[in-house]
Amino acid sequence: MGELSTLFAPERVAVVGASEKEGTVGYAITKNLRDDFAETVVPVNPNRDDVLGLDCYGSVGEAGDIDVAVVVVPPTIVLDVVREAAEAGVEDVVVITAGFGESGGEGSDRERDLVALAEEYDLNLVGPNSLGIMSTALDLNATFGPRNASPGNISFMSQSGAFITAVLDWAAERNIGFKDVVSLGNKAVLDESDFAKEWGDDEDTDVILGYLEDITDGQAFIETAREVTQETPMLVVKSGRTQAGASAAASHTGAIAGSDAAYETGLDQAGVLRVESVQELFDSAEILAGQPLPETDGVAIISNAGGPGVMATDAVGDSDISLADFTDETLDRLQEYLPEEANIYNPVDIIGDAPIERFEETIDIVLDDDNVGMAIVLSCPTATLSFEDLADATVSLQAEHGTPVAATLMGGTSTEAAADRLSDAGIPTYFDPERAVGSLEALSEYAEIQDKEYSEPETFDIDRERVSEILTSAVEEGRTQLGVESMDLLDACGIETPQGDVVDSPREAEALADAIEGDVVMKIVSPDITHKSDIGGVEVGVATEAVADTYEDLVVRARNYQPDADIVGVQLQEMVDxxxxxxxxxxxxxxxxxxxxxxxxxxxxxxxxxxxxxxxxxxxxxxxxxxxxxxxxxxxxxxxxxxxxxxxxxxxxxxxxxxxxxxxxxxxxxxxxxxxxxxxxxxxxxxxxxxxxxxxxxxxxxxx
Amino acid sequence: MGELSTLFAPERVAVVGASEKEGTVGYAITKNLRDDFAETVVPVNPNRDDVLGLDCYGSVGEAGDIDVAVVVVPPTIVLDVVREAAEAGVEDVVVITAGFGESGGEGSDRERDLVALAEEYDLNLVGPNSLGIMSTALDLNATFGPRNASPGNISFMSQSGAFITAVLDWAAERNIGFKDVVSLGNKAVLDESDFAKEWGDDEDTDVILGYLEDITDGQAFIETAREVTQETPMLVVKSGRTQAGASAAASHTGAIAGSDAAYETGLDQAGVLRVESVQELFDSAEILAGQPLPETDGVAIISNAGGPGVMATDAVGDSDISLADFTDETLDRLQEYLPEEANIYNPVDIIGDAPIERFEETIDIVLDDDNVGMAIVLSCPTATLSFEDLADATVSLQAEHGTPVAATLMGGTSTEAAADRLSDAGIPTYFDPERAVGSLEALSEYAEIQDKEYSEPETFDIDRERVSEILTSAVEEGRTQLGVESMDLLDACGIETPQGDVVDSPREAEALADAIEGDVVMKIVSPDITHKSDIGGVEVGVATEAVADTYEDLVVRARNYQPDADIVGVQLQEMVDxxxxxxxxxxxxxxxxxxxxxxxxxxxxxxxxxxxxxxxxxxxxxxxxxxxxxxxxxxxxxxxxxxxxxxxxxxxxxxxxxxxxxxxxxxxxxxxxxxxxxxxxxxxxxxxxxxxxxxxxxxxxxxx
Known part of the structure; x- marks a missing residue:
């Protein structure tokens, strides 16, 4: 049980700002809760005695023990209401109300105050500007969205409330169920790391999904997600990944756009699978929730149609997984069993006249092969085969062998009953072979994440004191950039640099050049001269015998350029080939x-x-x-x-x-x-x- | 009307090998034709008087005028039957029977004889090894597939018969209709170029689709497709595009795998849009059939949800189209009309409480902008808007402005009625914003293809005779590689080469080096010595004064290596920096x-x-x-x-x-x-x- 377990499994939920006026948010939330919630709903509204048939209280303080307060009052009184709830002992608060950071100005001030309040009382606060939260375990729908989630084992957080309503509507007809759903809103207090941690600890959550427009604290997220994803796969659509998208996201949420390169590697370092479309998000979620992880990344394709088998093979070629190499034993068994026109090599083509028995026997032989870590069963409509029979055979052979399988049934309504049977057994089904491959690829990527051991970074012997001195002196001199001390800094970090130093006389220069042996590079050193090359202040490939003269030349050129320049000396460096x-x-x-x-x-x-x-x-x-x-x-x-x-x-x-x-x-x-x-x-x-x-x-x- | 118009619109179709035995191909085709075909079906079978209630003839010759003969007899008698049909005046033949080139051996011989026969009688021959052909104009289903195509304006050719049965089953529930469908089979006579040309001439075909595993004659295809695609868009899934896929395709069709780089540029040079999945194939086909072409490639996004608007923007960022820059006038109008919280910049966010009027007015303002060549109308489910109203408004505004539009209705069953209304008006609808962007991208790519002017290659003054001599001498000397004459060949082609020549004495070498001025490269020339560098037969950076000595050195080294080597001389070339x-x-x-x-x-x-x-x-x-x-x-x-x-x-x-x-x-x-x-x-x-x-x-x- 995570720290937020009460948020998703409360016994008494208060709606502060409950209303009977249709079309208001206070009405929609109260109604959603009243209609479905398995535990107690407590409307709070000082102007009413009851709301939608439920006893109504004047304040949270009067409402008895409350686990979660859902706040839908106008923005100007949100702080008062939250403080009152906190004082009454409420620990979990969901602020639906908008008009905070996302509006700027006064809203931003208000959000800052809200954060301070949450810190003062150690509140678990969702939002503000949130659609609300859901949990199917207790039929909790504390949102103003039109539809409750169907029960399942996916938990989902989204920085866009609209996206939640869209996904729930779409998922309803696709057999996709959820455990918890959170609309993150402005993430003033609770953010993606908190929910990742919570769901990582939740036994009923098998897969964590996120739609994120930014990540509040990247380092904290990496730390949390690494731990979570050792047990529970996590998939994220990070929008604003292109420049155009990032500008749009910034104007939408007011988030400061980080670079996409940082998100790309940051999510990867966190063990999170990044996906780019809604379809990919749910395709991956479905297979991760339904199928075991592969033991090797070789995939076998078994089809009754050559062309579509080639399409599936192309998709494998484009992916990070590869076609399994069958063992000789497998090839011998297939050779013996299959008709001559069949192709026994991967992708196996059992040809169009295949009855169910041929599919069964072939799948069985192929899944027996230790080189086969995953399989795609692919069928086109034929007169000799029923999709339902194929589904039943696939389900039982998958269960028997324990190898993850994805199905490609290339037809329309004729595949529906079969798809349902497969789906009930956790085997995803697609028309497009490339979607089956994409799903298996996600499965294989997650298997790699689970195998990954995160090591601590090595600590090198860096001369911190010297680094600190160098940086501090630069700042004290009013500079934000390093000059000649750059090489010292690298040296202090234990990074190899060319031999050299700053000298302040021709004689010293000559001595240093002698010590270095070979040609040198010489640069005038003066805080007053920034573009050294432009004024002839740099000479490369200077032979030892010319070093003294060059010293004089460099100083003369600097003086010609700026007579009163403060000339520190000349930097002399080994010439690196x-x-x-x-x-x-x-x-x-x-x-x-x-x-x-x-x-x-x-x-x-x-x-x-x-x-x-x-x-x-x-x-x-x-x-x-x-x-x-x-x-x-x-x-x-x-x-x-x-x-x-x-x-x-x-x-x-x-x-x-x-x-x-x-x-x-x-x-x-x-x-x-x-x-x-x-x-x-x-x-x-x-x-x-x-x-x-x-x-x-x-x-x-x-x-x- | 193309040359193949009778094939798709025959008056009398004979099924040679018609049968009453269920489960046979002869039965399936006869039944399909009898059940649906608007014109006359003539079964041919010497052993029967009638088949499935139709009068049956002993041979094609006895059956009167026949436009198309569909041949389903065993492979060994296909040639006799086709010859008989040809002699009876039949010009169009569809050979369903397998057992030809795809089986190798005898089958290949049989296919060669079939091609010769087709040439002798100038037959339009589909197949062999074909599922058959369809044309919805006359409800012609001369295939043994389980389902007829629904009528529409897409014509479709496929090198995989199974893929046709799959696509038709899938398309039936998606409102996707076809004009003609051809299973290309082994393409012994008619191939992709022939059908491209036919459908390019067919007024009822708006889009041509192909699933191809190879292209028979690339140069001919480029020539034909360039002409066709000036009028009719053509989309192809070329499978076997990865190495794994290509091997699989080769084993499936016996086609010699060409390089994918050749297909990639070849299809592009032909004006054909190459797509990678079935979804992309039909998404593109639908919008090309239903929407006008854009006049500029700037796309406007109008949404009532910020997050999904960002997702659409990301997809635009990944594509070859770009976000439209609104004119100041548009921005002023939007600013004036929309509420303060809205985002007037592209992607326009009219926010979640938008009623239909706000969508209508915004779409109208945006489509008025000359910088907007295409638009995406995007909506999440909200309490204030009905998807049907939005569909009606989108349809009428699209028609009024003539700008191509794609819709993104982010919901499930609640969007179905709206999607139907949009689809009836030729506006495609998706859940995933990236599919809408992908479709508009295809539209924009085709607009570019239509604008493209193909120029003839310039002819340069190449000394053909000299080239021919050089190549011929090499071959006469038993070589397949060029030696010193390489530079001559380039010279004959008018390509600049370093100054130089082959000389056969130190004196001549010196004279040439004098003329060249500067250092030279010298290489021993001997047909017996191939790896010149290995034996010290090459010297670079030779100064003029050392040329004579170097000549001698090179000859000595060559003799040391092989005393009896035939030494032609030394090649001396300007040293290029x-x-x-x-x-x-x-x-x-x-x-x-x-x-x-x-x-x-x-x-x-x-x-x-x-x-x-x-x-x-x-x-x-x-x-x-x-x-x-x-x-x-x-x-x-x-x-x-x-x-x-x-x-x-x-x-x-x-x-x-x-x-x-x-x-x-x-x-x-x-x-x-x-x-x-x-x-x-x-x-x-x-x-x-x-x-x-x-x-x-x-x-x-x-x-x-």
């Missing part, structure tokens, strides 16, 4: 919902033109870092493609991990780009760093 | 169905690792060549991205066109790779060519 390695980029942006988002890609062309990048929400573990590298299409270049020497990929993974640790420990770093990190066979060196600071965050943050 | 330009690749493969398939991509990494390539079936026009370049993601590198000097793209387009012309005029060239073609600001030069010849094809081809 970029051609000796592969240029990569490691970057970080701070996402409003998920926090630091780490990016990896190969050098300029691949990132800027090919958009070949990968992302992870920090902290990034070793396996995540490795996966980030492997996910980019250009990664073979790091592994020795086209005759290159393979780069030291573990060193690159470590750079990613160290960067992740840096931005996690120093939230004042808002943006960071190490471009390039040159990966060679012997290591990975950071050549240039751009870093942006939030001065305010630095001053307020706790220093590590 | 690859860094001065961008390396690209132009290649050609010959596809079994579509013929020469031209490929373009940027140098090695982009082609091999990023798989960033584009394809066209030859001949390639100038605009196609330009599009091939623009389609690759890496193309900005040719246009000056990242500080490069822009390359001479028109010169590169010309190389593609010249290659296209070469392989079109010389079918003996089976493969060709110019790698690299270096594109510089001043032109595009081919540095290396690999070319493979089909010796047999060269000997038999007509010399140009």
């Amino acid at each position: 970029l051609d000796a390695g592969t240029e990569t980029i490691v970057g970080v942006n701070r996402d409003p919902q998920f926090g630091p988002l780490v990016m990896f890609g190969l050098g300029g062309i691949f990132v800027e033109i090919m958009e070949d990048t990968s992302f992870r929400v920090a902290p990034v573990t070793e396996s995540d870092g490795q996966a980030m590298i492997d996910e980019v299409t250009s990664s073979p270049l790091l592994y020795g493609a086209r005759g290159r020497e393979p780069a030291d990929v573990p060193a690159l993974v470590e750079v990613i991990q160290r960067v992740s640790q840096l931005v996690t420990e120093f939230p004042a770093i808002t943006e960071l780009d190490i471009n390039p990190v040159v990966a060679t066979p012997d290591g990975a060196a950071a050549i240039d760093l751009r870093l942006t600071l939030d001065a305010e965050a630095l001053q307020t943050q706790e220093q590590p | 690859l860094d001065a330009g961008t390396e690209t690749i132009v290649g050609v493969n010959r596809d079994p169905q579509f013929g020469p398939l031209v490929m373009f991509g940027l140098g090695g990494i982009f082609v091999e690792i990023m798989e960033d390539t584009s394809f066209r079936v030859a001949p390639v026009t100038e605009s196609d060549g330009q599009a091939m370049i623009d389609e690759v993601t890496s193309s900005p590198l040719l246009y000056g991205a990242r500080g490069r000097e822009p390359a001479d793209v028109p010169a590169l387009v010309e190389v593609i066109q010249r290659v296209s012309q070469l392989v079109t005029e010389f079918p003996a060239i089976t493969e060709l790779d110019i790698n690299p073609v270096v594109a510089t600001p001043d032109g595009a030069a081919a540095i290396d060519l690999r070319l493979t010849l089909d010796a047999e094809a060269l000997q038999t081809q007509e010399q140009p």
